[in-house]
Amino acid sequence: MVENKIQLHNTLSRRKELFIPLKSPFVGLYVCGPTVYGDPHLGHSRSAITFDLLFRLLKYEGYKVRYVRNITDVGHLVGDADGGEDKIAKKARLEQLEPMEVAQYYTNRYEHYMSEMGCLSPSIEPRASGHIIEQIALAKDILDRGLAYLSNGSVYFDVLSYAKSHDYGVLSGRNLDELQSGGRSEDYVSEKRFEADFALWKKADQGHIMQWPSPWGMGFPGWHAECTAMSRKYLGEQFDIHGGGLDLVFPHHECEIAQSMASVGTTGARYWVHNNMITLNGQKMGKSLGNSISLDEFFTGSSKQLTQAYSPMTIRFFILQAHYRSTLDFSNEALQASQRGFLRLVKGWSLLRGQEISPELLAAARGEENDLLSSCLEALRDDMNSPVAIAYLFDSLAVINSWDNGKVSLSKERLAQLRVAFDDVLGELLGLEVEASVGGDKLGVAMELLLAMRQRAKESKDWKSADEIRDRLLEAGLRIKDRKDGADWELE
């Protein structure tokens, strides 16, 4: 029996709600993954990291989570939903590749980068192209219920009929009048009865690269159909949480709810959680806007927007230092600030990890009241307030460093508590794992020798030699820290 302590902001109600799973301790979490036609950028990582944190938090609380994150490899059109070309197919045509080659390539890239950034693998990563049958069934079901219509070989969701008995706009707060008076220019001859109608199934044009047989002829599924079909298949007609970027609220998630209500009478997910955007100079960072920076560029520093390369964990920390529902403005200055702060935090953590603490003490620390750990957990349970949790860690950093300098003394019990809090919060929950010191014992032996040599030089007031050792090591990324009694070293 898991005690429900997590508050989540539900877009459906526009407020924080206590999260209560449908069938505790089981939790179904569905998150909209990428459309695999381009390299993952900073925006993708925010969504992945946000829901990775939720996944980790839920597991930490003791829930059994099935985390489904889809891969959109078909059905997502460029430009207008009626006139556009399939994104994958376009890329394939331009590069003369098989569409599935494009999809596979970028799927691999996506998974690689997300894993680099500390995102745990989802339980299931279903692909739209692997669920054509389910999507056809969904379209057929809605058609049979009279809430969709066939038009020129395509099946469209009938928004006006649906709206007679349902609330189209529950999630996004949109109403039909607005949608009707959108007044955009229409260059194509619409097959749709109503502007807001959306495709459940699209007839394939001649020469369309990706197409499958259906009761209505050759075609391919509409974008919104995949998430409804796949979330239902793996999590059920009603499940706990559906996540994604804020920009998916309308039309994507609104349409998902409509599809679900029209077919089985549920909203699908009960909690809809959305992460906000990353901005660059105050503007949304997006592929179509041409101002997105790919993760590869971050890691290599190869974008003209960047003054240096940043490690995956620095970027993860940068993202977690802001609340997931706030826009986060990207700048080199902000990223460098994060980098420095994160480094300090990691150093403090490694001081704790370098301390011999018996398993018994650690176990005891886990069992008892731990102020730091509970403060952090309280913050994270409050709609995933990672910045506040991080602030608590920084607070305790001063104590840890003072202890390291011998200015304050800490009991073994207290050290065990701090260790548990850092391990759990920084490591397990925030996922900011950093590899243990490189080099291992050999480096340790060499450093010990160099420190001893430098100590002798200092004793004979041979400042030149002492400084040479210090400065050369610093150039190599090894920083000597002088103490009252001898010296210590760390990786810069």
Added chain:
RNA sequence: GGUCUGAUGGCCGAGUGGCUAGGCACAGCUCUGCAAAAGCUGCUACAGCGGUUCAAGUCCGCUUCAGACCUCCA
């Protein structure tokens, strides 16, 4: 044009009707052979104008500005 969100100190960013979040930067001090690292101290902001209240960045109204969605988007 419609709908919605937001405006916090040099920068990034939390937050609550009443006790200076935190980080980065900066300055001073301590430690030190000099540094670095670390610690301590300082930097008290909440777009503007009204209103409610004993008390408002925090609630209400108006204004200005910015962004998101309304077309694909994490």
